[in-house]
Amino acid sequence: MKPLRTLIKLYLNSIFRFPVIRYSKDPRERRNAIMGVVAIGIIVTVYGGMAGMTSLQMISAGIDPAVPFLMIAAMASMFALAMAFAQGSATLSGFADFDTLMGMPIKTGTIVFARFFALYSVEALYCTAYLLPCGVVYAILCTPVWWFYPAFLVMLLLLPVAPVVIGSGADLLISAAFAGSRHRKGITSAIKMILLLGFIVFAYMLPRLSERFMSAPDETAGVISRIYPPAQWFAEGVTGNVLLAILFVSGSAAVCALFILLLNRTFLPLHDRLSAGYHVKNYRLGTLKRSSAAKALFLIERKRFFNSTAWVINTIFGSILIVVFGVAAAVMSNTVTQFLRQASLERFAPAIVTAALIFCATLSPTTCCAISMEGKEIWISKTLPVPAKLWLRAKLLLNLVLVGPALLIAITLLAVFYAGLFSPPAIAGLYLLPLSALLFTTVFGLFVNAKLPRFSWKSDTEVVKQSSPVLVMLGVCFGLMAVTTVPMLIFGSPWVSVAIAAAVFAASAAVYGSLMKNAEQIRGNL
């Protein structure tokens, strides 16, 4: 058991960076690690609070207590599945300590279990954050029997097990299937994108299957139960159905045991396959294309981006959502316009549309981890004879190129198909506000990453999903949405959006100016 304990401790320390917080003498690195933990704490508190409030409202309204449990458990499971799918193979087989560990007298099963536990523990933390407040609300309002408390605790900890198994298993299978291919990263990223998009569209369509989503929670619950039965077993189990509780606990434990057993048996050949490189037979040096230094830096940045599945999914997803949103809104323009007119919501349309576009365009700028993603290769950039401005501009340009065109397409579609709803100044605001927000998050993301860089990572997921600049930018995105759209709702005048856009453009210019002015210092201090 000692090696297992040691390995689990090692991986958890790697994720949460406690040793850095405790022992690092580098104040910047220490601050970075503390910020990461604080940001996770804020997210956990906010989501937990929202989940708790939802259950309080539903149970107070007389809805069966199993329904909020079911809805939040299904949501938490979906989140765990998506996260495990995005980083499963990176965590289970991607850690750089493979050679070191396999050379030690440690059983393969111990390594497999420790890595699975590392993946599971993060999702368990989020699931606990979502569901613990629901449990507290249920315990206060419904005074359950004594065994609710231990049963809830056990089932809560088991909730992410099956989603993590399904998500990481699917990721491993896809990665193994395309291992050895030159375009492996691109193919796996594309498949993951399609599956995740399908998953989200499906999740979005779920409530529409029931026309009375809000008025018929039982019907909705039925739909969710059919899609993911363990969520129902969990909800019914914690609210008193002993049989379903046993089914959930035993089912989760069995799935976990089976997965670890299977992974244990296939770990070595699987790792062998996943680490197989792409080889060209009889390669001969051909013609070499020449580019300018600025273009070469941009091309490197683009290649680095598309090489990281986690990074691609994080950012490209927003662009796809923007286009999907624009096309869907264009296709359904008559229905939406009619609905907005009937419900007298016309005056809110610009604010709602702007908020949606800003959310999709600014949630995850590539720039907030672009410096950290250089990792141990940062020495190359630092020794190149190119001005640091050029190096930073390549990073800025990547985000603008990835998100900008999608944003312009969606806005143009909205401007054309909803011409009747938007006055000319409102259309100007529709263009300017999301574009200014995109520009601001692009430059500010890079600014934050320059302040909080992290180069000592083992898996890109640590940077793309868990690093403090990414979590900071999540907050900035929501803050920006509020700052830009709330005044529109309050004042109503379309000129307000133009004025806010001008202010955001000015702020972007100030941050850009600071970045360019201190570019050499930024790169030198990394």
Added chain:
Amino acid sequence: MLEIRDLVKSYGKGPRAVDGLSLSVEAGDIYGFIGHNGAGKTTTLKCISGILPFDSGEIFVDGIDIRKDPMAAKRIMRYIPDNPDLYAFLTGTGYLNFLCDIYGIDETTRRARIKKYAELFEIEPKLGDLVGSYSHGMCQKLALIGALIQQPKLLMLDEPFVGLDPKAAHTLKGIMHELVENGSAIFFSTHVLEVAEKLCSKIAIIKNGKLIAAGPMDEVRGDSSLEELFLELTDE
């Protein structure tokens, strides 16, 4: 070619990693830099190459102050770390082509130079593979080619022979001689004293961040072997 004056570098509030180091490397020198682990060799090399800022002192590369005009200095020098992490997402050719773009090397020259050094290091058939699939030695060879295609005036290498097979190590020694014959200078750190003794025209020994001996090999070594001298100086 390289002039270091009273270089001081410390990490945070820790002790000085490099403490008042001064030395000069002339064109045509193969200058060895030796010292025990943690003596300050890599820190010195990183300060020269512009990777690390330093507390005080001056560094000139071919008369260019590295602090005042780092771009101009970087254009004429190259540094290869001991464990070169290269862009794993590029092919070998992609990495070299990227460097050629940065240094503005024209198509004909870049192709000729890549071909020349890739053949010398017997790596050409592997240049189409992703760098991520390379062994440590292959990464080392690729990093060396990346530096050599630029024909730098000052080449700095941190433990260049670690990971290289005997033939590649022999090739590298030949290339180093060829470079200095053409007017460049090489400043490199090593723990292999036999190599330093045979290869270097000048040698510097560093201990706890301070230079304890420097100069032409024969003068520094005297009648004893480099190993004996090194042990004697570093044990004091």
